[in-house]
Amino acid sequence: MTGWLKGLRVAMTVAVCGLTLAACGQKPAEKADASGAAAPAGKEYQIGWTIYAGWMPWPYAEQAGIVKKWADKYGVNIKLVQVNDYVESLNQYTAGKLDGVLSTNMDALTIPAAAGKDSTVVMVGDYSNGNDGIVLKNGSKLADIKGRSVNLVENSVSHYLLARGLESAGLKLSDVKTVNTSDADIVAAFAAPETTAVVPWNPQLSEIKKQPGATEVFDSSKIPGEILDMLIVDTDELKANPNLGKALTGIWYETMALMQKQDEEGKAAREAMAKLSGTDLAGYENQLKTTYLYYSPKDALAAMTSPDLVAANDKVRQFSFQIGLFGQGAKSVDDIGIEFPNGKILGSKDNVKLRFDPTYVTLAADGAL
Numbered sequence: 001m002t003g004w005l006k007g008l009r010v011a012m013t014v015a016v017c018g019l020t021l022a023a024c025g026q027k028p029a030e031k032a033d034a035s036g037a038a039a040p041a042g043k044e045y046q047i048g049w050t051i052y053a054g055w056m057p058w059p060y061a062e063q064a065g066i067v068k069k070w071a072d073k074y075g076v077n078i079k080l081v082q083v084n085d086y087v088e089s090l091n092q093y094t095a096g097k098l099d100g101v102l103s104t105n106m107d108a109l110t111i112p113a114a115a116g117k118d119s120t121v122v123m124v125g126d127y128s129n130g131n132d133g134i135v136l137k138n139g140s141k142l143a144d145i146k147g148r149s150v151n152l153v154e155n156s157v158s159h160y161l162l163a164r165g166l167e168s169a170g171l172k173l174s175d176v177k178t179v180n181t182s183d184a185d186i187v188a189a190f191a192a193p194e195t196t197a198v199v200p201w202n203p204q205l206s207e208i209k210k211q212p213g214a215t216e217v218f219d220s221s222k223i224p225g226e227i228l229d230m231l232i233v234d235t236d237e238l239k240a241n242p243n244l245g246k247a248l249t250g251i252w253y254e255t256m257a258l259m260q261k262q263d264e265e266g267k268a269a270r271e272a273m274a275k276l277s278g279t280d281l282a283g284y285e286n287q288l289k290t291t292y293l294y295y296s297p298k299d300a301l302a303a304m305t306s307p308d309l310v311a312a313n314d315k316v317r318q319f320s321f322q323i324g325l326f327g328q329g330a331k332s333v334d335d336i337g338i339e340f341p342n343g344k345i346l347g348s349k350d351n352v353k354l355r356f357d358p359t360y361v362t363l364a365a366d367g368a369l
Contacts, residue, residue, distance in 0.1 A: 044077045045237070045244055048089040048101040050183070051082075053202045053287035054126040054229045055102045056273040057255040063272060070250040074243035078251075086183050087111070087153060093232075100233035100248070104157045106316045108232050110325035111155075113336050113353035118235040121356045122245050123252060123294075124303055128227040130290030132161050132201045133219035135190070135208050142169040142217040145176055145197050151189045152199035154180040155325055157227045162199050163319055164226070165218035173323070190214070202287045203277055221290065225303075226312045235355060242359075249297075249360040250369045256295045297364035304358045305341045313338055314346055 049058050061067050062080045071078045081098060083089035090111040093101035100122075103111075112119050136144055142165055152158040163173055176197070181189050186200045190208045200208055208214055220227050231248060238245050259269045267281070274284030294300035303309060320326060321333040330336075337352035339345050345352060363369050 042077075043241075044079050045099045046079050046081050046097075047231070047233075047248070048081050048083050048093055048098040050084070050086040050089050050102065051203065051277050052086075052102070052229070053131060053277065053284065054128075054291045054293060056277050056284070057252065057259055058102065059276050060259075060269060060273045061251050061255045063276070064255075064269070066254050067251050070247040070254070073250070074247040076241065076244050076247050078244075078247060084184050087156065093117075093234075096234075099237050099244075100231060103230055103232050105228040105230060105313055106157050106160050106320060107155075108230065109313075109317060109336065109338065109354055110320045112232070113338075114320075114326050114330075116353065118353050119232040119355070120235045120238050120245075121304075121354070122231045122233050122238070122248055123297075123300055123361050124228050124230050124309075124356075125252070125300075126229045126291050126293040127225050128157070128201070128220040128229065128290070129224060129292040130219045130221040131205065131287065132157060132199070132227060133205050133209075133216045134162060134165050134197070134199050135205070135214050135216050137190075137196045137213045137215075139196070139217065140215055142166075143171070145169075145217070146171055147175065148197045149177045149179050149195075150197040150199060151179045151181040151186060151195055153183055153186075154178055155323075158199040158201065159323070160316065160319055161218070161220055161223070161227065163323075164223050168218070168222065202290065203279055203283070206279075206283060206287060219290070224292070225308055226315060228312070232354075245360040246363065246369055249364050253297050253364050253369075256293070260295050297361050301358055301361045301365045304356055304361060307342075309356065310340055310342075310344055310346065313340075317346060 049055050058080055059082065067078055067080065083092060089101050090103060090107055092098050094112040094115050094117050108119055134142065139145065150162060152162060166172060166175065183204060186198055187204050187207050189195050190198045190211060198208060209216055233245065259266060259273065270284060271281045274281045277284060294303055317338065318333055321330065326335055334347040335351065337345050337347040337349055339352045339355040341356055341358040
């Protein structure tokens with residue numbers, strides 16, 4: 001799987017003085033929040049999101065006033081920023097234009113971490129349990145993909161899913177040719193006569209499966225727990241103001257509790273999420289069936305502290321290094337360190353750039369937020 005992939009990401013530059021006053025040698029004013037901790041006065045924390053079934057609770061929470069409720073409680077100013085293209089949201093985060101972003105585990109490793117940005121996983125929200133799939137025209141089984149061009153977001157979890165699927169069919173990545181296609185364009189791409197294979201995620205996956213001649217031949221339910229959806233935040237920002245992590249965690253679990261309710265209030269919340277994602281309630285609930293959401297902080301904490309988390313991320317990092325996603329200067333899969341709650345570190349202890357930190361989920365599980 002090595003040697004054939006050039007990589008998608010463009011070079012990114014970070015404006016030294018554009019990010020914070022402190023970066024230019026000026027000390028920002030501070031104010032005390034409700035819990036007594038000091039926070040930068042006027043600092044607006046921007047969290048990027050893109051449309052995906054497991055991430056729609058975030059824009060709904062902003063719409064419903066839940067974001068403001070928890071931000072006010074902890075004296076922080078939080079703004080959710082929609083980015084139409086998923087990879088672009090990660091590029092913006094890596095460049096310092098966003099303070100946090102919704103990301104998969106693989107993309108957090110291969111974009112910000114590989115570029116040297118230190119990120120902390122505040123919570124693992126879900127894993128894809130069928131939300132990512134391989135769809136063919138004129139084919140009934142995965143082996144029919146051999147020799148085809150495959151449209152997908154290169155270097156993303158779609159690429160990983162393709163590799164894992166091919167492996168299950170006794171094929172290699174070299175048996176297909178990938179065509180880099182934005183998640184915003186992939187539905188239209190599949191409609192083109194020349195496109196015969198795609199690897200999308202929901203909601204695009206659901207739309208593509210409705211098209212004539214579409215057959216899903218592999219999906220992420222075959223590799224449970226490997227494609228994780230997470231909220232990552234700039235580690236330095238989180239260290240400077242831990243109340244940001246507390247507020248974000250409070251927002252998430254209040255929204256989780258609401259959306260799983262089977263009364264009119266819960267239904268209304270899911271309907272709003274469906275509308276925000278461009279579908280109806282039935283369509284959104286179908287997507288939720290293939291999303292294994294950790295609705296309770298106790299379940300999320302168990303996932304974050306499980307040895308399975310280490311094993312899944314080891315597979316992801318091995319794949320990412322093999323196809324060149326650690327950058328041209330990377331000499332080993334161990335060049336980038338990933339830190340886990342149990343003290344385990346995969347890779348370099350001196351270059352940890354992705355940290356699974358259970359601090360905030362533990363507070364939520366203990367009812368201490």
